[in-house]
Every structure is written in structure tokens, then in C-alpha cells.
Amino acid sequence: MSETGRPPAPRPGRPRSARAEQAILAATIDLLAEEAGVAGVSIEAVAARAGVGKTTIYRRWPNKEKLIVDALATLKRPIPELPGRTVREDLMVLARTFAREQDRKHSRCFLNVMGGADRHPELMDRYRREVIEPRREVIRGVLHRGIETGELRADLDIEVALPMLVGSMTLQARALAPMDSLPPDFAEQVVDTLLRGIAA
Amino acid sequence: MSETGRPPAPRPGRPRSARAEQAILAATIDLLAEEAGVAGVSIEAVAARAGVGKTTIYRRWPNKEKLIVDALATLKRPIPELPGRTVREDLMVLARTFAREQDRKHSRCFLNVMGGADRHPELMDRYRREVIEPRREVIRGVLHRGIETGELRADLDIEVALPMLVGSMTLQARALAPMDSLPPDFAEQVVDTLLRGIAA
Numbered sequence: 261m262s263e264t265g266r267p268p269a270p271r272p273g274r275p276r277s278a279r280a281e282q283a284i285l286a287a288t289i290d291l292l293a294e295e296a297g298v299a300g301v302s303i304e305a306v307a308a309r310a311g312v313g314k315t316t317i318y319r320r321w322p323n324k325e326k327l328i329v330d331a332l333a334t335l336k337r338p339i340p341e342l343p344g345r346t347v348r349e350d351l352m353v354l355a356r357t358f359a360r361e362q363d364r365k366h367s368r369c370f371l372n373v374m375g376g377a378d379r380h381p382e383l384m385d386r387y388r389r390e391v392i393e394p395r396r397e398v399i400r401g402v403l404h405r406g407i408e409t410g411e412l413r414a415d416l417d418i419e420v421a422l423p424m425l426v427g428s429m430t431l432q433a434r435a436l437a438p439m440d441s442l443p444p445d446f447a448e449q450v451v452d453t454l455l456r457g458i459a460a
Numbered sequence: 461m462s463e464t465g466r467p468p469a470p471r472p473g474r475p476r477s478a479r480a481e482q483a484i485l486a487a488t489i490d491l492l493a494e495e496a497g498v499a500g501v502s503i504e505a506v507a508a509r510a511g512v513g514k515t516t517i518y519r520r521w522p523n524k525e526k527l528i529v530d531a532l533a534t535l536k537r538p539i540p541e542l543p544g545r546t547v548r549e550d551l552m553v554l555a556r557t558f559a560r561e562q563d564r565k566h567s568r569c570f571l572n573v574m575g576g577a578d579r580h581p582e583l584m585d586r587y588r589r590e591v592i593e594p595r596r597e598v599i600r601g602v603l604h605r606g607i608e609t610g611e612l613r614a615d616l617d618i619e620v621a622l623p624m625l626v627g628s629m630t631l632q633a634r635a636l637a638p639m640d641s642l643p644p645d646f647a648e649q650v651v652d653t654l655l656r657g658i659a660a
Contacts, residue, residue: 295576299495364578371575375568376495419642420649427627442619449620457657 283310284317288331293365297372298380301328325383332373333391335366339398347406348455351425354399355447358429396422403458413460421458428454483510484517488531493565497572498580501528525583532573533591535566539598547606548655551625554599555647558629596622603658613660621658628654 287309291301301324307314321327337357342350377384399422406412428450443449487509491501501524507514521527537557542550577584599622606612628650643649 295499295579296496297572297575368575368578371571372497375497375571375575378564378568379495417643417649420646420653423642424624424628424650424653427630428624430627442623443617446620449617450624453620453624453657454653455657457653457655 280310280312280316281320284312284320284327285331285334286310288327289335289365289369292328292331292372293368295372297369298328298376298383303327325380325386328373328383329386329390332369332387335361335369336391336395337361339395342398342402344405347402347409347411348451350402351451351455352448354402355425355429355451358426359447362430396426399425406458410460412458416458421454424454425450480510480512480516481520484512484520484527485531485534486510488527489535489565489569492528492531492572493568495572497569498528498576498583503527525580525586528573528583529586529590532569532587535561535569536591536595537561539595542598542602544605547602547609547611548651550602551651551655552648554602555625555629555651558626559647562630596626599625606658610660612658616658621654624654625650 284306287306288301290309291305292298294300303314303317303324306324306327307317310317317327321330337360339357340353342353344350373380373383373387400418403412403416403418403421407414407416407418429447484506487506488501490509491505492498494500503514503517503524506524506527507517510517517527521530537560539557540553542553544550573580573583573587600618603612603616603618603621607614607616607618629647
């Protein structure tokens with residue numbers, strides 16, 4: 261009941277707590293994208309930027325490391341359901357997903373977090389475990405299945421093919437090149453080139 | 461002549477100015493590797509850390525951007541003379557060179573500088589032009605020659621193969637994986653896999 265004694269008017273859209281959570285995660289990303297990275301994020305700064313009280317944040321996240329990992333996770337697109345018919349088709353879906361993730365804010369966040377990784381080992385461990393490894397496991401699954409079906413070489417070292425796919429598609433490879441030097445079908449060409457290299 | 465009227469005793473090792481330059485570049489790298497990246501570098505801070513006066517720095521570098529680009533260049537190993545006999549041999553030399561560059565301090569510097577790239581566009585332009593592009597040109601040269609000799613596919617898109625090689629070998633691909641998950645012959649396996657993908 262509101263203070264007037266009437267029930268509060270129904271709000272359009274998300275309930276208040278979901279909107280606050282959204283604002284907190286977005287504020288965290290904004291701060292991470294700034295030059296100081298993890299060092300620039302504090303519960304105070306996030307609260308001020310998100311327009312919420314600190315307790316609203318602490319109710320959901322016990323410390324800034326957990327908040328940061330959850331915020332970083334929002335930058336990753338969900339991996340779509342893989343068709344599972346051919347390795348090529350699945351790798352295309354993955355490569356296109358990774359390509360779409362590489363906008364500038366995502367890149368800045370990622371670089372700033374990684375650049376401070378040595379100072380925040382627990383944060384990085386959690387990030388690897390909760391955000392990165394589940395995605396790498398999806399890729400490994402596709403490659404394993406390809407070996408089983410005979411689409412890929414039986415002696416393929418999955419731990420080599422995996423960073424080749426991820427490294428080709430992610431910002432490191434592109435950050436230093438003018439973006440327009442990459443062909444529009446870059447993701448497809450990477451998959452087909454890699455596939456020729458790892459096919460049976 | 462020194463103030464005592466005698467000629468100064470010969471100093472062992474590098475002359476004083478070369479030693480100062482070395483100290484200045486090393487101090488700049490130390491500061492770049494810290495979390496604030498470019499924002500943490502100032503002529504004052506470099507002078508203090510290198511134990512030199514600010515004028516010693518200004519005598520050689522008119523501003524911090526030029527100093528930073530020169531400092532970043534010291535992190536890159538010189539590309540060895542390429543044998544030029546086969547594409548495979550040349551790519552192996554390049555991949556091994558890139559692999560050896562990926563120590564933690566190099567990675568931190570690079571990530572911190574890239575993370576602030578949007579704020580320092582002139583610095584990034586200069587870095588691309590003076591440090592990165594000459595290296596990319598060496599790789600392009602190897603790939604072009606491979607197409608001419610028929611070792612590589614005639615329709616190879618060099619601008620796809622190039623980021624695949626660089627991206628596979630650089631920290632992005634490795635930063636998020638435990639280093640020991642990569643096989644010791646990672647560079648060789650990357651080149652052979654890529655080569656199967658781009659060979660004629």
C-alpha cells in the first residue's frame with residue numbers, strides 16, 4: 261500500500277527490483293569501461309551512477325568482485341542453441357556470436373579488466389570459471405563431436421583449435437587493425453579456413 | 461674535461477645518455493603496466509621513477525604520447541631475418557617470435573593501453589603506424605610470396621589469414637586459459653593448422 265492508502269498503481273515494464281538490478285549492472289559496466297577498470301569500481305560509485313542506495317546493491321551482491329563478474333557476464337551474448345548437424349554449421353553459429361560481441365564498450369571493459377588481472381586474481385578466477393569456461397566447454401563439445409563423427413582429424417589437439425577460433429574472432433586480432441580492413445564475411449572465412457586446417 | 465681539469469675517467473658500459481634513455485623507457489613501461497595505464501603516465505612520474513630530471517626526458521621526447529609509443533616498441537622483439545625459403549619456415553619464425561613476446565608485463569601494458577585507446581586516439585594511431593603496421597607488413601609479405609610461389613591458395617584473403625595468425629598467438633587467446641593448458645609446441649601447431657587451411 262502506498263502512503264496515500266491506495267494500492268500503488270501498477271508500473272509498466274519490469275518490477276522495481278529488476279530495474280534496479282539492471283541499472284546497477286549497467287553502471288558497473290560504464291565504470292569498468294573507463295580507464296581505471298576494476299580500480300575505478302566501488303560500491304559507492306556504482307550506487308551513485310545507478311541512482312540507488314548502497315544497501316540495494318549489498319542486498320544482491322556481497323562485494324564488488326561478484327558484482328563485476330555478473331556485470332561482465334551481461335556483455336556476453338547467450339550462445340544460441342547449436343543445430344548439431346555439422347561441425348561447420350555449429351562453428352559458424354559460435355563465430356558469428358563472438359563477432360557480434362566485439363563492440364567498443366565491451367572491448368574496453370574486457371581490456372581494462374584483463375589489464376588489472378594480476379591485482380585481482382580472485383575476480384579473474386571467478387570470471388574464468390563462471391563466464392569463460394562454460395563457453396569454452398561449448399566449443400570443446402563441438403570439436404569433440406567432430407572428431408567422433410570423423411569430420412575432424414582424429415589427432416586434433418582441441419586445446420590448439422580452441423584458442424585459434426577464439427583468438428581469431430576476438431578483439432586482439434582486430435583492435436590493432438582498422439575495423440574496415442576486415443571483410444564482412446570475416447567470421448565465415450575464419451571458420452572455413454580453420455576447418456580446412458582441422459578437417460579429417 | 462671535468463672540473464678537476466683531468467679528463468673524465470672512461471665509464472664502463474653504455475654512455476650516460478643511453479643509460480638514462482633506457483631508464484626512462486623502463487619507467488614508462490612500469491607505469492603503463494599499472495592499472496591506470498596511459499592515465500597513470502606523466503612526465504613527472506616517469507622522471508621520478510627513472511631517477512632523472514624532467515628536462516632529460518623533454519630533451520628526447522616532446523610529449524608523453526611519443527614517449528609511450530617508443531616504450532611500447534621496446535616490448536616488441538625485433539623480427540628476425542626470415543629465411544625466405546618456404547612459407548611454413550617463415551611463419552614458424554614469426555609465430556615463435558610472437559609467442560615469446562607474451563609475458564605478463566607486456567600483456568598488462570598492452571591491455572591497459574588498448575583499454576584506454578578511445579581516449580588517446582593520436583597515441584593509438586602512432587602506435588599502429590610505427591609499431592604494429594611494420595610487423596603486419598612483414599606477415600603480409602610472407603603470405604603474398606606464398607601465393608606467388610603457389611604454396612598458398614591463389615584466392616587467399618590475406619586480411620583474414622593475418623588476424624588468424626596474430627590472434628591465435630597473442631594474449632587474448634591465452635589470457636583466459638590457464639597457461640599450462642597450451643601445448644609446448646603451440647606456435648608450431650598453430651602454423652601447421654593454419655597452413656593446412658590456407659595452402660594451395
